[in-house]
Amino acid sequence: MADEWKKEFEEERARRNDVVLGSGHLGIKRFFALDEQAYHTGALPAKVKELLGLTASLVLRCDACVSYHLIRCREEGVTRDEFYDAMNVALVAGGSIVIPHLRTAAERFESLIAP
Amino acid sequence: MADEWKKEFEEERARRNDVVLGSGHLGIKRFFALDEQAYHTGALPAKVKELLGLTASLVLRCDACVSYHLIRCREEGVTRDEFYDAMNVALVAGGSIVIPHLRTAAERFESLIAP
Amino acid sequence: MADEWKKEFEEERARRNDVVLGSGHLGIKRFFALDEQAYHTGALPAKVKELLGLTASLVLRCDACVSYHLIRCREEGVTRDEFYDAMNVALVAGGSIVIPHLRTAAERFESLIAP
Amino acid sequence: MADEWKKEFEEERARRNDVVLGSGHLGIKRFFALDEQAYHTGALPAKVKELLGLTASLVLRCDACVSYHLIRCREEGVTRDEFYDAMNVALVAGGSIVIPHLRTAAERFESLIAP
Amino acid sequence: MADEWKKEFEEERARRNDVVLGSGHLGIKRFFALDEQAYHTGALPAKVKELLGLTASLVLRCDACVSYHLIRCREEGVTRDEFYDAMNVALVAGGSIVIPHLRTAAERFESLIAP
Amino acid sequence: MADEWKKEFEEERARRNDVVLGSGHLGIKRFFALDEQAYHTGALPAKVKELLGLTASLVLRCDACVSYHLIRCREEGVTRDEFYDAMNVALVAGGSIVIPHLRTAAERFESLIAP
Numbered sequence: 001m002a003d004e005w006k007k008e009f010e011e012e013r014a015r016r017n018d019v020v021l022g023s024g025h026l027g028i029k030r031f032f033a034l035d036e037q038a039y040h041t042g043a044l045p046a047k048v049k050e051l052l053g054l055t056a057s058l059v060l061r062c063d064a065c066v067s068y069h070l071i072r073c074r075e076e077g078v079t080r081d082e083f084y085d086a087m088n089v090a091l092v093a094g095g096s097i098v099i100p101h102l103r104t105a106a107e108r109f110e111s112l113i114a115p
Numbered sequence: 116m117a118d119e120w121k122k123e124f125e126e127e128r129a130r131r132n133d134v135v136l137g138s139g140h141l142g143i144k145r146f147f148a149l150d151e152q153a154y155h156t157g158a159l160p161a162k163v164k165e166l167l168g169l170t171a172s173l174v175l176r177c178d179a180c181v182s183y184h185l186i187r188c189r190e191e192g193v194t195r196d197e198f199y200d201a202m203n204v205a206l207v208a209g210g211s212i213v214i215p216h217l218r219t220a221a222e223r224f225e226s227l228i229a230p
Numbered sequence: 231m232a233d234e235w236k237k238e239f240e241e242e243r244a245r246r247n248d249v250v251l252g253s254g255h256l257g258i259k260r261f262f263a264l265d266e267q268a269y270h271t272g273a274l275p276a277k278v279k280e281l282l283g284l285t286a287s288l289v290l291r292c293d294a295c296v297s298y299h300l301i302r303c304r305e306e307g308v309t310r311d312e313f314y315d316a317m318n319v320a321l322v323a324g325g326s327i328v329i330p331h332l333r334t335a336a337e338r339f340e341s342l343i344a345p
Numbered sequence: 346m347a348d349e350w351k352k353e354f355e356e357e358r359a360r361r362n363d364v365v366l367g368s369g370h371l372g373i374k375r376f377f378a379l380d381e382q383a384y385h386t387g388a389l390p391a392k393v394k395e396l397l398g399l400t401a402s403l404v405l406r407c408d409a410c411v412s413y414h415l416i417r418c419r420e421e422g423v424t425r426d427e428f429y430d431a432m433n434v435a436l437v438a439g440g441s442i443v444i445p446h447l448r449t450a451a452e453r454f455e456s457l458i459a460p
Numbered sequence: 461m462a463d464e465w466k467k468e469f470e471e472e473r474a475r476r477n478d479v480v481l482g483s484g485h486l487g488i489k490r491f492f493a494l495d496e497q498a499y500h501t502g503a504l505p506a507k508v509k510e511l512l513g514l515t516a517s518l519v520l521r522c523d524a525c526v527s528y529h530l531i532r533c534r535e536e537g538v539t540r541d542e543f544y545d546a547m548n549v550a551l552v553a554g555g556s557i558v559i560p561h562l563r564t565a566a567e568r569f570e571s572l573i574a575p
Numbered sequence: 576m577a578d579e580w581k582k583e584f585e586e587e588r589a590r591r592n593d594v595v596l597g598s599g600h601l602g603i604k605r606f607f608a609l610d611e612q613a614y615h616t617g618a619l620p621a622k623v624k625e626l627l628g629l630t631a632s633l634v635l636r637c638d639a640c641v642s643y644h645l646i647r648c649r650e651e652g653v654t655r656d657e658f659y660d661a662m663n664v665a666l667v668a669g670g671s672i673v674i675p676h677l678r679t680a681a682e683r684f685e686s687l688i689a690p
Contacts (some may be wrong), residue, residue, distance in 0.1 A: 013563075016563035016564075016566070016567060017563065019563065019566045019567050019570060020559075020562055020563055020566045023540075023544040023566065025544040025545070025547075025548055027379060027382060027383055027548040027551075027552070028544065028547070028548050028551060028562075030375075030379055031379060031548075031551055031552065031556075034207055034372060034375055034376060034379065035207050035556045035559075037372060038203050038204050038207040038208075038372055039204065042196075042200045043194065043196030043197045043199070043200040044166070044197050044200045044201060048163055048166065049200070049201075049204055051159070051163065051167060052166060052167060052170045052201055052204045052205070053204060053208065055167045055170060055171055056170055056171060056174045056204070056205065056208045056209070056557075057208070057557070059171045059174065059175055059325075059327075060174055060175075060208070060209070060557045061637070062521070062557050062560060063560075064559075064560035065208075065556070065557060065559075065560065079158065080598075081157075081158035082158045082159050084158070084598040084600040084603065085157045085158040085159045085164070085600070086159060086164075086167055087600075087603070088153050088600055088602040088603050088606075089153050089154065089164055089167045089168060089171070090167070090171065091325075091602075091603060091606050092149055092150050092153040092325060092326050092602070092606060093153075093168065093171045093172070093175070093180075093325050093326050093327055094171070094175070094324075094325040094327065095289075095321075095322060095323050095324040095325025095326075095327070095328070096322050096323050096325075096606075096610045096640070097289075097323055097324065097325070097631075097632070097635045097637050097640060098325070099595075099607075099610075099639075099640075100637060100638075100639035100640065102595055102603075103588075103591035103592065103594065103595055104591075106591070106594045106595045106598065107591060107594050110594060128333075131333035131334075131336070131337060132333065134333065134336045134337050134340060135329075135332055135333055135336045138310075138314045138336065140314040140315070140317075140318055142318040142321075142322070142609060142612060142613055143314065143317070143318050143321060143332075145605075145609055146318075146321050146322065146326075146609060147329075149602060149605055149606060149609065150326045150329075152602060153602055171327075172327070174555075174557075175327045176407070177291070177327050177330060178330075179329075179330035180326070180327060180329075180330065195368075199368040199370040199373065200370070202370075202373070203370055203372040203373050203376075206372075206373060206376050206555075207372070207376065207555060207556050208555050208556050208557055209554075209555040209557065210519075210551070210552060210553050210554040210555025210556075210557070210558070211376075211380045211410070211552050211553050211555075212401075212402070212405045212407050212410060212519075212553055212554065212555070213555070214365075214377075214380075214409075214410075215407060215408075215409035215410065217365055217373075218358075218361035218362065218364065218365055219361075221361070221364045221365045221368065222361060222364050225364060243448075246448035246449075246451070246452060247448065249448065249451045249452050249455060250444075250447055250448055250451045253425075253429045253451065255429040255430070255432075255433055257433040257436075257437070257494060257497060257498055258429065258432070258433050258436060258447075260490075260494055261433075261436050261437060261441075261494060264487060264490055264491060264494065264667055265441045265444075265667050267487060268487055268663050268664050268667040268668075269664065272656075272660045273654065273656035273657045273659070273660040274626070274657050274660045274661060278623055278626065279660070279661075279664055281619070281623065281627060282626060282627060282630045282661055282664045282665070283664060283668065285627045285630060285631055286442075286630055286631060286634045286664070286665065286668045286669070287442070287668070289631045289634065289635055290442045290634055290635075290668070290669070292406070292442050292445060293445075294444075294445035295441070295442060295444075295445065295668075309618065311617075311618035312618045312619050314618070315617045315618040315619045315624070316619060316624075316627055318613050319613050319614065319624055319627045319628060319631070320627075320631065322609055322610050322613040323613075323628065323631045323632070323635070323640075324631070324635075379552055380552050383548050383549050383552040383553075384549065387541075387545045388539065388541035388542045388544070388545040389511070389542050389545045389546060393508055393511065394545070394546075394549055396504070396508065396512060397511060397512060397515045397546055397549045397550070398549060398553065400512045400515060400516055401515055401516060401519045401549070401550065401553045401554070402553070404516045404519065404520055404670075404672075405519055405520075405553070405554070410553075424503065426502075426503035427503045427504050429503070430502045430503040430504045430509070431504060431509075431512055433498050434498050434499065434509055434512045434513060434516070435512070435516065436670075437494055437495050437498040437670060437671050438498075438513065438516045438517070438520070438525075438670050438671050438672055439516070439520070439669075439670040439672065440634075440666075440667060440668050440669040440670025440671075440672070440673070441667050441668050441670075442634075442668055442669065442670070443670070473678075476678035476679075476681070476682060477678065479678065479681045479682050479685060480674075480677055480678055480681045483655075483659040483681065485659040485660070485662075485663055487663040487666075487667070488659065488662065488663050488666060491663075491666050491667065491671075495671045495674075516672075517672070520672045522636070522672050522675060523675075524674075524675035525671070525672060525674075525675065
């Protein structure tokens with residue numbers, strides 16, 4: 001497993017966000033800013049917030065959201081054991097319907113920690 | 116605001132869980148055990164896991180689940196500022212459709228920390 | 231546990247359906263007819279279709295829908311063990327987030343089979 | 346049918362929003378502002394935006410959101426026939442699982458237009 | 461950006477609908493007819509109904525549904541500014557979890573209005 | 576139509592489940608076991624349970640889950656008419672938003688019964 005998906009994911013995400021923000025719609029622009037700020041360290045550290053975002057993304061079954069928060073979790077130092085512990089909470093809360101997304105999450109997380 | 120809802124909530128929850136578990140269905144019984152164990156301290160501390168459960172419950176818009184994890188969050192020492200920081204992540208991720216459940220969460224959390 | 235909820239549920243459901251259908255909107259009227267016909271015996275017997283409707287209602291977390299299909303399941307002869315076996319599938323597929331609705335389903339089903 | 350629910354709904358909503366905004370969390374406060382602004386007349390008139398909000402609320406099955414947008418729809422002059430036409434789109438898109446919420450929507454809309 | 465996706469999307473959609481309707485199931489056939497009729501001009505014009513369908517599709521996070529209603533919105537004359545105004549309502553109502561689908565919607569809408 | 580998707584689907588599913596279970600997380604391992612056992616013949620026969628799983632997967636709009644239960648339904652002897660009768664229940668319950676997944680389900684089921 002390798003992490004070539006990461007570069008492609010990030011480039012596509014950036015390019016497509018540019019299309020959305022290129023609309024110049026003020027409400028959409030402000031929403032994107034709020035979304036980004038929600039994960040900054042505040043009363044809770046960024047690491048915990050990224051785990052919240054990852055868990056919410058899994059129970060809401062959004063692969064792109066899972067992939068984004070996975071990358072951020074690694075940047076914040078989330079370990080392999082912490083990752084699977086969070087995924088277990090999401091699995092029990094969201095049920096077997098989340099398993100296809102858990103598979104993607106596990107494959108991608110493993111690729112990010114592989115030597 | 117007072118926390119009289121807490122006693123009523125916990126009693127009703129216990130009584131109704133007894134009905135479900137009274138079925139004697141082994142699969143259901145095992146699921147309930149897995150659900151409880153998912154929030155025990157492991158690689159992640161119980162406090163973080165309860166914040167994950169609370170956030171998942173809010174984005175999935177389940178008042179009973181929110182109420183349960185609120186009580187557990189307080190038992191694990193989640194502060195007022197930490198609570199609202201987690202709720203902000205859930206609000207941005209889940210959108211305005213979660214606001215009615217955020218209102219319930221806020222009212223109930225405030226009642227648990229009132230003197 | 232008694233089944234006084236059943237009479238109240240059915241009367242309120244009938245009264246409120248009359249409001250919706252009183253609109254005279256042809257599309258809505260036709261949808262209601264399609265919805266009713268979907269559960270008639272066809273290639274699958276009505277009993278299996280009601281179990282499908284009950285399971286779909288639980289994973290989609292709709293108490294009113296669960297209550298309606300519960301009553302129909304009993305009319306089609308679904309036993310207590312069959313009911314809990316279907317509920318176990320819904321619980322595993324939908325996760326702990328369905329538990330509050332499972333509690334309502336269990337209480338109401340028990341009331342329908344009580345002597 | 347009368348509209349006494351409207352006053353109670355609006356008072357409870359205002360009181361509970363005060364609890365949420367009383368948190369002083371800047372992200373939450375900004376989200377509430379964005380939510381309100383999204384329905385102001387822009388490229389689309391407020392009336393159409395309220396119909397969008399109402400339809401989104403019905404397919405996402407949120408009674409409180411439905412009730413809020415119903416009131417706003419009436420303030421923007423949505424007629425009975427327009428209301429049911431929008432509800433038909435939501436019913437077909439969201440399926441019979443939205444019917445319990447459609448019942449609430451219809452009852453409440455009728456009460457707002459009753460003499 | 462070009463709109464080559466449109467031809468491919470429409471051909472695949474037609475071919476796969478033929479498979480479903482080839483079943484000869486009367487209930488399914490009638491549902492497809494109801495779905496089509498729901499967007500015809502009635503009390504609300506087709507343009508507004510397509511905006512309702514587009515917004516519902518975004519908050520329910522269905523790319524194929526979004527793509528279908530995008531094409532219809534353009535046929536009904538929805539402008540770029542109207543499109544983004546509707547998407548902003550969907551974004552605020554549905555939260556950041558809809559952003560991946562908003563990206564697809566924006567890219568495809570831009571391709572439809574490109575010279 | 577051919578069923579070459581089946582082999583690819585099953586191999587990818589097995590390989591990716593190995594990644595998830597390779598985590599060694601006990602909670603996740605137990606959840607996977609519970610999920611598998613839920614569909615064993617009990618009070619309800621495996622065939623009915625697979626129809627429940629298929630219907631739940633369609634209303635929850637999970638293509639991978641639909642594909643898995645489709646294969647199992649065929650193994651349990653579900654006929655073409657029974658399949659479409661279950662799909663009709665899911666369509667009416669879940670609305671037009673499930674149609675893209677119904678298309679996949681129909682194409683794949685037809686490929687499994689083709690000579």
